[in-house]
Amino acid sequence: MSLNHVRPWRDIYRRKSRQIMVGNVPVGGDAPIAVQTMTNTLTTDVAATVAQVQAAAEAGADIVRVSVPDEASSKALKEIVRESPLPIVADIHFHYRRGIEAAEAGAACLRINPGNIGDEARVKEVIKAARDHNCSIRIGVNAGSLEKHLLEKYGEPCPEAMVESGLEHIRILQDNDFHEFKISVKASDVFLSAAAYQGIAEATDAPIHLGITEAGGLVSGTIKSAIGLGNLLWMGIGDTIRVSLSADPVEEVKVGFEILKSLGLRHRGVNIISCPSCARQGFDVIKTVETLERRLEHIKTPMSLSIIGCVVNGPGEALMTDVGFTGGGAGSGMVYLAGKASHKMSNEQMIDHIVEQVERKAAELDAAAEAAE
Numbered sequence: 001m002s003l004n005h006v007r008p009w010r011d012i013y014r015r016k017s018r019q020i021m022v023g024n025v026p027v028g029g030d031a032p033i034a035v036q037t038m039t040n041t042l043t044t045d046v047a048a049t050v051a052q053v054q055a056a057a058e059a060g061a062d063i064v065r066v067s068v069p070d071e072a073s074s075k076a077l078k079e080i081v082r083e084s085p086l087p088i089v090a091d092i093h094f095h096y097r098r099g100i101e102a103a104e105a106g107a108a109c110l111r112i113n114p115g116n117i118g119d120e121a122r123v124k125e126v127i128k129a130a131r132d133h134n135c136s137i138r139i140g141v142n143a144g145s146l147e148k149h150l151l152e153k154y155g156e157p158c159p160e161a162m163v164e165s166g167l168e169h170i171r172i173l174q175d176n177d178f179h180e181f182k183i184s185v186k187a188s189d190v191f192l193s194a195a196a197y198q199g200i201a202e203a204t205d206a207p208i209h210l211g212i213t214e215a216g217g218l219v220s221g222t223i224k225s226a227i228g229l230g231n232l233l234w235m236g237i238g239d240t241i242r243v244s245l246s247a248d249p250v251e252e253v254k255v256g257f258e259i260l261k262s263l264g265l266r267h268r269g270v271n272i273i274s275c276p277s278c279a280r281q282g283f284d285v286i287k288t289v290e291t292l293e294r295r296l297e298h299i300k301t302p303m304s305l306s307i308i309g310c311v312v313n314g315p316g317e318a319l320m321t322d323v324g325f326t327g328g329g330a331g332s333g334m335v336y337l338a339g340k341a342s343h344k345m346s347n348e349q350m351i352d353h354i355v356e357q358v359e360r361k362a363a364e365l366d367a368a369a370e371a372a373e
């Protein structure tokens with residue numbers, strides 16, 4: 001449950017899952033919902049891949065996945081892991097050898113479907129490598145690559161087939177006494193994904209990795225993910241998320257955080273509340289918000305800022321934010337601190353002034369948090 005229980009209409013009751021570790025990041029149980037992304041560089045280009053991992057870390061990612069399609073990538077993975085500030089998940093498809101190599105290279109988790117990597121002996125080898133190297137496993141069921149026997153049984157990809165596939169893979173790990181796993185049941189269709197996730201959430205207590213696969217470009221993929229992941233998270237389902245976008249991994253992290261922030265599930269950085277602006281605006285709201293978003297990217301402290309064009313909504317929004325600015329008349333507006341009108345500021349100096357106020361407030365909140373520890 002969130003801390004919003006004084007407002008019961010905001011409560012989210014999180015599904016109880018087991019907790020596993022992905023490197024030093026706990027996933028499941030009462031751990032914060034972890035945000036993931038995936039690199040799209042060639043894994044063999046270590047410098048470019050590490051740069052992407054670092055940019056994702058800077059944007060707030062907790063875990064990063066890297067594809068390991070061949071032996072050269074397994075070799076590169078070792079260096080990437082060494083230089084990465086975050087735990088690395090190795091994405092493996094079909095090649096059991098890559099799974100073993102990735103575990104040996106220091107991957108924190110293997111994304112691999114044990115039912116798709118060959119006979120029992122091979123499966124056992126991969127599980128042994130994972131166990132020996134403290135590596136967890138993500139079972140990644142995908143509607144687009146369901147096993148033949150399930151497609152024959154169900155006729156087409158459907159939630160029941162996806163859940164059954166997931167449970168079959170889970171059984172293989174459990175039969176080998178391996179329990180450090182999480183699971184995803186992704187589809188590019190929001191309805192199919194959501195139904196499959198609800199099914200798997202009821203059928204297992206494994207931590208759940210949420211994602212809508214191949215969601216699309218920045219705008220369409222963001223909307224699709226916000227609807228799909230947003231609904232599931234609202235139901236309390238999901239322990240780690242990845243927003244899949246045909247865009248820079250940093251955008252995936254930003255969108256992931258925005259979804260969690262919208263539901264009050266995680267907080268990071270400045271949550272800007274701004275009006276769409278209209279003829280009443282006392283200053284250029286759109287340009288100001290664009291500039292502030294850029295200039296406040298470095299703030300990691302969770303806090304809120306309202307930037308509102310006029311007094312119609314400005315004072316009301318400012319009541320609930322740490323820092324606020326409301327446009328007025330004659331080229332200036334009112335600055336609000338902790339919900340109270342504080343002082344006037346000219347439109348020209350307002351951006352620098354707000355950045356200063358936010359930085360000051362962030363330092364204050366950090367100091368208070370430190371003192372409370």
Ligand code: SF4
Nearest residue numbers: 275277278281309310
């Ligand atoms: S707050 Fe004022 S400027 Fe902003 S949209 Fe509403 S009426 Fe327009």
